[in-house]
Amino acid sequence: MAKLLSYYRLCPLIDxxxxxxxxxxxxxxxxxxxLGRNLVIKYKLSDQKQITSWRTRDKLxxxxxxxxxxxKYVAVFNKTFIRLWTDDDENLDKVKKIKFNQxxxxxxxxxxxxxxxxxxxxxxxxxxxxxxxxxxQTEKIIDDEHIHDILYTSVDTKLYFGFLVKKNNINxxxxxxYTGDIxxxxxxxxxxxxxxxxxxxxxxxxxxxxxxLSVWNDGRMYSQILKQDDKDINEPGQLFxxxxxxxxxxxxxxxxxxxxxxxxxxxxxxxxxxxxxxxxTQFKVNQxxxxxxxxxxxxxxxxxxxxxxxxxxxxLVVVPFCLExxxxxxxxxxxxxxxxxxxxxxxxxxxFEEARWEDNQNSVNTKERNLSKKxxxxxxxxxxxxxPEGLIVEYILPDILAEQSINLLGESLDFFTxxxxxxxxxxxxxxxxxxxxxxxxxxxxxLPNLANELLPWSRINLLDRILIREYSDVLLxxxxxxxxxxxxxxxxxxxxxxxxxxxxxxxxxxxxxxTEKCITGWMSVLIxxxxxxxxxxxxxxxxxxxxxxxxxxxDHLDVLDELKQISPALCQFHQEMQGKNNNAxxxxxxxxxxxxxxx
Numbered sequence: 001m002a003k004l005l006s007y008y009r010l011c012p013l014i015d016x017x018x019x020x021x022x023x024x025x026x027x028x029x030x031x032x033x034x035l036g037r038n039l040v041i042k043y044k045l046s047d048q049k050q051i052t053s054w055r056t057r058d059k060l061x062x063x064x065x066x067x068x069x070x071x072k073y074v075a076v077f078n079k080t081f082i083r084l085w086t087d088d089d090e091n092l093d094k095v096k097k098i099k100f101n102q103x104x105x106x107x108x109x110x111x112x113x114x115x116x117x118x119x120x121x122x123x124x125x126x127x128x129x130x131x132x133x134x135x136x137q138t139e140k141i142i143d144d145e146h147i148h149d150i151l152y153t154s155v156d157t158k159l160y161f162g163f164l165v166k167k168n169n170i171n172x173x174x175x176x177x178y179t180g181d182i183x184x185x186x187x188x189x190x191x192x193x194x195x196x197x198x199x200x201x202x203x204x205x206x207x208x209x210x211x212x213l214s215v216w217n218d219g220r221m222y223s224q225i226l227k228q229d230d231k232d233i234n235e236p237g238q239l240f241x242x243x244x245x246x247x248x249x250x251x252x253x254x255x256x257x258x259x260x261x262x263x264x265x266x267x268x269x270x271x272x273x274x275x276x277x278x279x280x281t282q283f284k285v286n287q288x289x290x291x292x293x294x295x296x297x298x299x300x301x302x303x304x305x306x307x308x309x310x311x312x313x314x315x316l317v318v319v320p321f322c323l324e325x326x327x328x329x330x331x332x333x334x335x336x337x338x339x340x341x342x343x344x345x346x347x348x349x350x351x352f353e354e355a356r357w358e359d360n361q362n363s364v365n366t367k368e369r370n371l372s373k374k375x376x377x378x379x380x381x382x383x384x385x386x387x388p389e390g391l392i393v394e395y396i397l398p399d400i401l402a403e404q405s406i407n408l409l410g411e412s413l414d415f416f417t418x419x420x421x422x423x424x425x426x427x428x429x430x431x432x433x434x435x436x437x438x439x440x441x442x443x444x445x446x447l448p449n450l451a452n453e454l455l456p457w458s459r460i461n462l463l464d465r466i467l468i469r470e471y472s473d474v475l476l477x478x479x480x481x482x483x484x485x486x487x488x489x490x491x492x493x494x495x496x497x498x499x500x501x502x503x504x505x506x507x508x509x510x511x512x513x514x515t516e517k518c519i520t521g522w523m524s525v526l527i528x529x530x531x532x533x534x535x536x537x538x539x540x541x542x543x544x545x546x547x548x549x550x551x552x553x554x555d556h557l558d559v560l561d562e563l564k565q566i567s568p569a570l571c572q573f574h575q576e577m578q579g580k581n582n583n584a585x586x587x588x589x590x591x592x593x594x595x596x597x598x599x
Contacts, residue, residue, distance in 0.1 A: 002261045002278040004288040004308075007319040010048050011041065016311045021063025022302045023109070026071075031304055033316065034063040034075070045307065045318060054085075056092040062106045067114040069127060074114050079103045082116075082126075098130060102138050108152055110159040110178070117150060121163055121186070123178050141174060141186055151175075153203045153210060153256060160203065160210045160226060164191075171198050173212060177228055188232040189224055202254030204262055204281065212237070213262070215252045218398075219243050241284050242394050246275050253301040255308065258323065261287065263308055267295045274299070276308065276319060284391065290319065371411055379415070389418040397423050401430050406439055406458065413465045421471050425479035431462050432488040448503050451494050463495060467518055468507050473525050480529035486537055489530040493545050496523045500552045516556075523549065 011033065013019060020034035025042060030051065033041050037060050041053040062076035072084040081099040089095055103119040107126070114126035121141030129136060145165040151173075152161040162175030171191040176184040191198060191214050200215030204223070212224045214236045224237030246252060246266035253265040260282045268275050274295030278288045294313040301310045308319040371379060375396070382392045393416055400408045409427065413419075419427075439458040447460065454460060484492070498504055499519045506515045527534070534542055 001324040002257070002280070002287045003322050003324075004276065004278060004290045005320040005322065007290070007317045008048065010043055010045070010309070010316045010318050011035075011050075013311055013314050013316055014039070016296055016300075016314075017298050019300060019311060019316070020060060021300075022304060022309050022316075023063055023065050024304060026066050026068065028305075031309070032064045032066065032073070034060060036060075040064045040075075045304075052087065054090075054092050058093070062104070065107060065109055065114055067109075067126060068112040069114070074107060074126065076104045076107055079105070079119070082107075082130075098133065100129070100133055100136070102136070105147055106150060108150070108161075110152075110154050111157065115159070115178070117161075117163075119147065121147065121174060123159075123161060123176075123184060125180060139184070145172075149201075151201065151203050151212075153205055155205055155208055155210060162203075162212075162226075164201065173201075175212075175226055185228075187226075187228075187230060189226075189236075190232075190234045191224075191236050192234075193236060199248050199250065200252030200254055200264075200266070202256065202262070204254075204256050206259050206281065213240065213254055215243065215248055215254070217249050219248045239395055240281075241279070245269065245277060245286060245289065250295070251297050251299075253299065253310075255301050255303045257303065257321070261323065263301070263303065263321075265299070265301045265310060274312070276310070278321065284387075288321070292317075371415055372408065375408055375411055375415075389416050390420050392416070393419050393423055397426070401426060404430075404434065404438055406434075406462070410462060410465075413462070419469060421476040422479050424466060424469060424471060424476060425483040427466055428463075428480075428492065429483045429488060431459060431466070432484070432491045434459070447505075449501075450498060450503070451491075453491055454495055454498075460495075463492075464507050467522055468510065471525075473521070473528075476525055477529040480525060484526075484530065486530070486533050486539075486542075489526060489533065490539075490542055490545060493523070493526055493549065496526065497545060497549050497552060500549075500556070 014036045018036040020036075022034070023032045024030075025032050029046055030042060030044050033043055035041055038056050038058075039053065040055075040060070042051040043049070044051055056077070058077040060075055060077060061079045064073055064075040066072075067074050067084075070084060072086055074082060074084050076082055077097070080103060081097040082104070083092060083095045083097060085092060085095045104116055105119045105121075106117045108115050108117060116124050116126055116129050118124070118138045120138055120143075122138040124136070124138070142165060145167050148164045148166050150161070150163045152159060154160075157179065159178040160175065161178050162173050165172045165174065173189040173191050174186045175189065176186045178184055189212060191201070191212070193216055197217045198214060199217050200213075200221075202213050204211045204213050210226045212226055214222045214224070216222070216236075219242050221240045221243055222236035222238065223240035224233065224235070243252070243264070246264060247269045248266070250267040255263040255265075257263055257278065260280060262279050262281060263276065264279055265274065265276045267273075268291065274292040276290045276292065277286050279285075280287045292312045296311075299311055301308065303309075306321055306323075308321060309316060310319070311317075378396060379392065382395065387395075393412070397412060397419075400412060409430070413427075436456060436459075439456050441456075447457070450460075454463075480489075496519050500516065500523075504515075504519075506512055507518060510518060534546065
């Protein structure tokens with residue numbers, strides 16, 4: 001289990017845009033904060049005290065790192081030269097400049113040794129570059145393109161390094177496995193989805209396997225495995241998860257924590273502040289969540305040991321986190337040991353029901369055969385991954401609704417039993433707003449006095465299949481409020497009122513009483529979720545439909561009152577038919593005979 005702890009303020013920021021980076025110092029628990037183009041400060045995390053600082057007139061163009069091989073601090077200045085210094089050096093301007101013929105993009109750490117990244121994408125160890133700087137010939141990976149950002153992570157002795165290039169609105173990720181050799185074989189991944197924008201990316205190491213994660217503005221995160229023997233790849237990979245707790249229309253930051261966890265930072269979906277969460281990549285769930293008051297698009301995020309550092313407003317904050325081994329127990333329920341002595345009022349029931357597996361297997365196979373080949377292959381692949389139905393629906397339904405495929409939607413409604421409330425509302429939105437011509441031509445059933453905008457019969461058939469679904473009104477109401485506009489809500493309310501009238505029909509596999517109960521529940525959810533819209537609209541059509549709903553409900557209440565009045569008589573007749581009141585000594589008081597003397 002992973003948990004975010006209470007955060008604390010480390011230091012004020014000059015400008016979040018000029019915050020070049022944060023790195024480890026030689027001393028554990030101490031960090032180097034490159035606050036701006038001319039200022040570096042060393043802080044101790046435990047007490048947030050400043051240990052030392054350096055200023056320079058030359059502009060820093062990389063974060064300051066501590067190279068244990070040189071036992072010195074190192075940084076890039078003006079993209080053209082490097083300085084190495086120690087704690088004893090107070091004035092950086094007096095430290096010797098080590099100039100290079102090629103421009104330097106950045107400097108990174110690999111196994112506690114510094115590696116120079118040149119602007120053309122080539123890599124060289126710092127020690128080797130210093131020895132051969134006058135004769136150094138870099139290997140040009142890119143010519144006309146400019147590096148947008150770099151990603152790197154260490155796996156044992158290997159350094160997985162890559163950089164993102166944007167060319168003609170296309171995102172291209174060049175990457176290699178650096179082992180210290182001069183020549184590195186670069187591979188290319190085209191990170192692109194049609195008509196969608198890339199809003200976040202990062203590397204995640206899962207059991208010595210490195211994955212390129214990409215986040216898109218539709219909320220989906222994809223994962224592409226980086227294999228050395230792969231040729232150029234022209235897709236972002238497989239769907240990894242769907243992000244809901246963070247707004248993906250803004251930039252999203254990803255930091256790898258360990259094999260089973262990543263940290264994700266972005267804007268609140270309500271656009272009121274920021275959210276930092278730890279995501280469990282093994283079970284595909286959010287493990288821990290923390291909110292912050294402010295979010296800016298140029299925010300950065302770093303991980304130092306068991307701390308996440310990020311700018312919040314004009315301050316740099318530290319968010320400690322802890323990792324525990326009891327992962328599955330935290331997801332399933334309490335991991336505390338169960339007492340062997342049950343309470344006195346606990347009774348163990350050992351009844352069981354014998355199952356016939358062959359019959360169940362046949363029904364499942366029949367169910368799968370009803371799926372079209374296009375949908376069946378996707379569903380089987382997700383089931384092989386062990387995903388639950390609710391998560392599979394989140395992966396499949398958005399594409400079906402985007403394609404406006406009525407047939408695939410019908411197959412999905414027949415196949416899946418666990419459809420989240422969020423997608424019940426989205427499906428209703430689609431059915432009620434879809435053009436009549438999109439629906440397949442089917443034999444029309446006689447539906448007297450049904451509004452024309454609800455036709456054809458295939459639309460009614462889909463609506464009926466949604467209405468018989470189980471749902472939680474607490475979860476459904478917010479989605480009904482957001483996803484249904486006034487016109488769609490009016491259509492649905494008209495149909496629900498029609499179903500309660502004499503012309504209405506029973507829903508599939510439900511009798512009349514169960515149908516009325518189901519329709520009444522949906523009507524309550526619809527009115528509760530759109531109450532404010534109905535009141536403020538002052539539309540005459542809405543008023544008429546609400547009046548008809550009221551009259552229908554009042555008619556049903558009148559019938560119930562009449563049933564209450566004759567209920568005792570019906571009970572008595574029932575008992576008489578069963579012979580329960582034929583015993584001597586019991587009097588029948590259903591009526592009395594009295595003699596009245598009028599004169």
